[in-house]
Amino acid sequence: MLITIITFIIVFGILVLVHEFGHYYFAKRAGILVREFSIGMGPKIWWNHRNGTTYTIRLLPLGGYVRLAGGDEDDDETLRPGTPVTLQMNNQNEVVTINASNKTTLFQGLPLQIVDKDLVDELWISGYVNGDESKVETFNVNHDANVIERDGTEVRIAPRDVQIKSASLPHRMMTNFAGPMNNFILALVVFVILGFTLPGIPTNSNEIGRVQTSSVAAKAGLQSGDRITRVNGHQTKNWQEMTSAISSQPDKQITVQYQRDGKKKMVKMVPRKVKRGKQTVGQIGIMEEQRTDVKSRLSYGWHQFVLSGTLIFSVLGHMFTHGFSLNDLGGPVAIYAGTSQATSLGVNGVLAFLAMLSINLGIVNLLPIPALDGGKLVLNIIEGIIRRPIPEKAEGIVTLVGFAFLLLLMILVTWNDIQRYFIR
Structure with missing residues (x-):
């Protein structure tokens, strides 16, 4: 049970991480701001802000997303009119941090109750300073300013020039396609890795790779390298067709036609009856040819x-x-x-x-x-x-x-x- 849960979280996490990283990488390449890269859904349990992107891990391992500036997931309702915040300024008297959280305190922060704002085009915020409602004061906001959301998570504001709709159409298409593309790449890589973990790769040809000692096939004179071409007169083009024809005849005599050194030969044999689950099948004791290159x-x-x-x-x-x-x-x-x-x-x-x-x-x-x-x-x-x-x-x-x-x-x-x- 515990192993299954851990495996489930790891598998789901890898799928989401690879998919969302595709969106993230090509968005960055296109100049689109990735405000948040999230693994999991629901409440945040860990976050870190770096190079304009907030990386989060959330409680429920049931998905994830990248929050692109101006995208579908970028629904920011933190800074509504009437919201009390504190502002942190730089030396040019520009706002560099807007704190809307009670969990974080800004050093020498300026208290402000928001009246209005434009954090997309003209980059300003206005409101009542220190509770003085006699006048509205307006402050310029730095292009790379951050917002501390109510839960204490810090994210970059989203000016129009870094929003997804400001990117070229080919860049947007590549950003949207990159998630599925990464999933296809992951699948191909994993299947190749599987190919290298197997002891040998079945060829699915009708050529015998190995004959088991004292088996029905060995007693009938079949050898490694023989190619079974017909069973009871029916052509067998690959290993699957050949084994199906043999397994369907348990304890019944069959006629096997095969090639050895370019010569056609024929032999009769009776497949041994074997229980496989609820089915009874016939086996003659041969193994498929496998390659290791x-x-x-x-x-x-x-x-x-x-x-x-x-x-x-x-x-x-x-x-x-x-x-x-x-x-x-x-x-x-x-x-x-x-x-x-x-x-x-x-x-x-x-x-x-x-x-x-x-x-x-x-x-x-x-x-x-x-x-x-x-x-x-x-x-x-x-x-x-x-x-x-x-x-x-x-x-x-x-x-x-x-x-x-x-x-x-x-x-x-x-x-x-x-x-x-x-x-x-």
Whole structure:
């Protein structure tokens, strides 16, 4: 139980960290201010402010985000009119820190009750100083000033020139795409690592790698290097087809045609009856050919990456063509259940699970749903087609609808997962 919980937190943390780092890195490259880089959701349990970005770890390991200046997550309601704050000034009499928290005290801070502010374009803040409501005083705010929020977390203000909408369209598109892209890269790297942890890479050819001593195949004269081409007259193009044909004939005589040194040979044998779970299968005692060279291991990683991506697309296609079901989706509860199964298979099981989840996260995030990265990219493409910015009101409504849809879907999926794994 404890190992599963720790593994779940590590796997989920890696997925979120890699995904959000993609957004973070390309936003920084584009000159977009990343106000906060958060791992986890809910209350903050640790934070550190460095180079204009506040790095936070939150209590619930169920996601994360980057708070881009002017982005969807950048909803700053800390400095409303009437809010009491203290100001810290620099030598040029500019405000460099605005403290709205009772948990932090500024040295020689100037008490102010906010009347109005502009921290985007003209960079000023005005209000009543020391409780004197007879006049409103206005102070210039430094471009790189910080705000200490109510919970004590320090973040940079967001002037317009460092907001995401001030970046070029290609830079914004790359920033939105970078999260899923990083998930694909992570999956490929993990699958390649898996390729190097395996003792050998199956070739899936119909060539025998090894014949077990005293087995049915050994007694029939089969040798390593023989290529089984037909079973009971049916062609076998690869190892999977060949083993399926043999396993379906337990304790029954079969005719095996094979090639050795370019010559065709034929032999009859009776596969041994073996119990595999609840099934009875036939075995003749042969093992698949395996390779250990670097190229084969790299190819294995790429093949598993493509195979996993294709499988996920097939599932999505099935949902659209055969009807939607909540059982086709899985939230944190399903991931936890999957983590439990993967943990029982050891390190390789966890790595394979991590790679599959990473591909899944990347593909799902690219779906054209508002509030997901794919939805943002669709808006970017529309902007490129019409050659003008989409009205903020329209974009805000679309994003809000997307968030509401995702929130409702997450609630339904989570409840369905709880029923599937813990109640039924």
